[in-house]
Amino acid sequence: MNQNPTLKKIAERLNVSISTVSRALKDHPDISLETKKKINELADLLEYDPNPYAVNLRTHSSKEFAVVVPSLSNFFYHSFISAIEEEARIFGYSVIIYRSSNDAKIEQEILKSCRHKRVSGIFIAITSETTDIAPFLKLDVHGIPVIFFDKVPQYESCNKICVGDEHAAGIAAEEIMNKGIKNVLAIFGDKNMSITKARLEKFSSVIGQGEDVNLQILYATSTDEAEQVTLAALPGYVGRKFAVFCMSDEILAGSMKAIQRKGLQAPKDLGVIAISDGMIPLLFYPEITFAETSGYNLGKLSFSRMMRCIAGSSFAQTIVDESRLVVGGSM
Amino acid sequence: MNQNPTLKKIAERLNVSISTVSRALKDHPDISLETKKKINELADLLEYDPNPYAVNLRTHSSKEFAVVVPSLSNFFYHSFISAIEEEARIFGYSVIIYRSSNDAKIEQEILKSCRHKRVSGIFIAITSETTDIAPFLKLDVHGIPVIFFDKVPQYESCNKICVGDEHAAGIAAEEIMNKGIKNVLAIFGDKNMSITKARLEKFSSVIGQGEDVNLQILYATSTDEAEQVTLAALPGYVGRKFAVFCMSDEILAGSMKAIQRKGLQAPKDLGVIAISDGMIPLLFYPEITFAETSGYNLGKLSFSRMMRCIAGSSFAQTIVDESRLVVGGSM
DNA sequence: ATTTTAACCGCAAACGTTTGCGAAAACATT
DNA sequence: AATGTTTTCGCAAACGTTTGCGGTTAAAAT
Known part of the structure; x- marks a missing residue:
């Protein structure tokens, strides 16, 4: 030894x-x-x-960033992390990945650990149950910049980097209109999530522009539930020209199961379109058309914001990343 | 501040x-x-x-484990990490996750970082291009136990925790035989990977037991290639009672695309069975029957092996986790 | 009343760095 | 020859812990 x-x-x-x-x-x-x-x-x-411990003890700086996500089994976060790692490597930082398991208590522990490790900065997608953001602000006070991404708090005065929910919902809706589809079944996620509200509002408003369009909106909080509600709604559409819109990958997975279960095939029997990070849509044939919410882009944006914070920029900023339509064969 | x-x-x-x-x-x-x-x-x-830095500087021990995986976008590794985190929390360790991006050079850097941080132990799935395992052994000499899991080196004398490739391939093959299916299309991964060889050998041997069974073996190194080869082979089977076996999730994703493309439906037109960690099979209707290789189990096993190493056990051991059949509706 | 024993606590060194300050040597300026 | 100026380097303190050892009290034993 x-x-x-x-x-x-x-x-x-x-x-x-x-x-x-x-x-x-x-x-x-x-x-x-x-x-x-x-x-x-x-x-x-x-x-x-x-010896990094000695250096840190002396200098109070660790040259490492923390990325905190609710889950790792998620293509979106995965590509976000990739982007952060790429950039960090360039600037001589290392990145350490934490998983909160969507548990506010674990999230708190992680935060504490970050504070004691004096990480140089934190990128975090908060859990859905996080209500108290005081601890985050405290970190900022301690000189540790916090960049919220994807799942961000309501609180105004902090750095937030989000996907363009409205924009994504908008281009998906437009694609439906462009195809001249008049019957739309849209499945959204948890009604209470801000992301759901944002997407829903824009989607309905764009669809609402069209003349005599029949829009049905359903909600599901899990893949299973998405399968159930889709399954129940589908019979009302067969024979007509219609499209299914899924707000997220989670929903898409469930709805696709229902669609397969009914023996329906896109684009012959229906159109399918989703908002997605791009993993799930590629698993089907034909590939599902989707409005891409890019974790990779978000990562790059978040990182440059972080570097600016470290350089001294103290004012908070909210950045929104717009998405693009990835055309598969499902419409 | x-x-x-x-x-x-x-x-x-x-x-x-x-x-x-x-x-x-x-x-x-x-x-x-x-x-x-x-x-x-x-x-x-x-x-x-x-202050963890001061403690470490003084005591030379960090109470943290490192988990190194080639990729994070992988349900198997994700559940492995879950298991490690669960256990680590109980024992007062924290776990830090590294991603090698399947790049041997990055892997080396991570290893170095682990050494300097004096992590208490390392769980690692090596990259496919890792040839030199001397650095790993050196860590062991420095008193940092290394547990290889899933992707392990050939080298005998180290701790390896693997999924039971033979066993998984065996029970998948048996399921096919039990259903009385005589025509089998089996898609395997990269011919050079030891995992492929192990699965292939067992699979063919079990299938070979049956009388006048017609087995066709194909190889694919990516999801796309799996789609291509499956697509090319499928026409030879339509009309007959047959089954498709996929060695991994990667293959399954490709083959399923081909199957959907041909408009075939399990279990009506064919049987589908795979070896999987359980994510992809659940995305389809009916859900795909698969032999489960559980990352979670592997994590639990790896952790207990790690604790034994820390407690002083110095002899190397190879542990194999057997899998179980998860019955979907695809056979 | 003296010694032994135990309970309780502080001193100081060490872990491996970084960095302000001062000092010695070399060189250049009058 | 005396003074000023660089160049080059070492001293020592500090970061926040842990821990062996020794010291002080007070209680217990003689």
Whole structure:
């Protein structure tokens, strides 16, 4: 169990002081080129790397970001994390991933851990049960920037990066109108979620523009429920030209099961369109047309906002990422 | 930007020494009940938590585990991580998740970071391009146990926790035989992966037991390729009673697309069965019957192996988790 | 009344860094 | 030759803990 090399060991072997080694390694102008060379060579040889705990203890900064998500089994968060990691690598930060399991209590523990670790910043999609955002603001006060993404609190004065719910719902609705479809079955998620409200409002308003369009709106809070409500509603549509709109992947998975169960096939028997991050729609044939909410984009946006915060920008900002239509064969 | 409370602050406010506070907080017998009470009360009030960096610097132990996976967009790894987190929480460890993106270079960096952070142990599914396992063994020498799971190296003498490839392939094959199906189209993954070989061998051997069974074996290294090869093979089977076997979720996703494309429906037109962690099979109607490879089980097994290592067990062990048949409606 | 024992607590060093400050040596300026 | 100026480096304190050891009281034993 041989120890990792330390500044001290290098210093002793070279008959210089610890401070000289420290400075040489970070290219401090006080150290002569000759000494620097010597030191760097030995450091390379020994594969020296500073002990992050000691560094942090001394400097109070960790060069690592935390990403907190409710769940990992989610393509959207996955691509968000990818984007953050890509950027972080460039800037010499590492990223540590936390999963709150959508549990506010665990979320609190994670937050505490982040505070004690003095992470450089936090990207977080809050749980659906998070009500108290005071702890987040406290972090900000402690000098740890918090960027909320995707699932964000109502509170105004914080940094929020969201998908363009209205925009996504809008382009999905427009696609339906463009196809000249007059009968629309739309399945939305939990009525209480702000995301549902935003999508619903825009969707109905765009659909409402059309003449004598028949729009039926249903709600489901889970994949199973989505299957049930879709199953119950479908019989009313068979034979007519109609489309099913699903607000999310969760809903889409359920509705598609119902559609398959009824033996219906898109685009022959009906149109199907969704708002999605792009994983589920690709599992079916034909691939489902969807308005893309890109976790990757959101990640890039969030990161640049974070860097600005670290650089000193203190005013809060809400950024919305607009989505684009990915055309499959389901309409 | 008020600072976190420290031992020193508590000590000063109570007119005792730092060491007394430290000992009181960890219930050391040297400290009187009265003093302990005083100290604990103030600590609670101030929401004191030890600075992990200082603790680590002093003790050389971090009470955190690292989980390294090639990808996060994977239900199997997700449930593995869930299991680890559940257990870790119980034992007072936290877990930090790394993603190697299936890149051996990134994997090396992660390993280095783990070493410097002196994590208490590492759970890792190696990348498919990892050839040199010396760095892993070196960690073990440094006193950091390494548990390989799922994607494990060939090297004998290390701790490996794997899914029971043979067993899973076996029960899938048996299910096919039990249904009296004589024509089988089996799609496997990358020929070079050990997992493919293991599954293939067992599958063919069980199927081979049956009389005049017609088995066709195809390979695909991606979802798209799986769709292509399935598409090409399907016409030869229509009209006959047959089954499609998919070695993995990746394959299943592709094959299902081909099956839908041909307008075939399970179980009417064919049987479908797979080896899966259980996410994808549930997206279709009827749900696909599959031999379950449980990430959750693997996580539990891995964790208990880890704790044994930490407790001092030094001999390496390979554990195989057998799977069970989850019956959907596709056969 | 003296010694032994136990209960309780503080001192100080150590973990590996970073960094302000001061000092020695070398060099340049009068 | 004396003074000023760089260049180059080391000292030592600090970050917040943990812990061996020793010291002080008070109670118990002689």
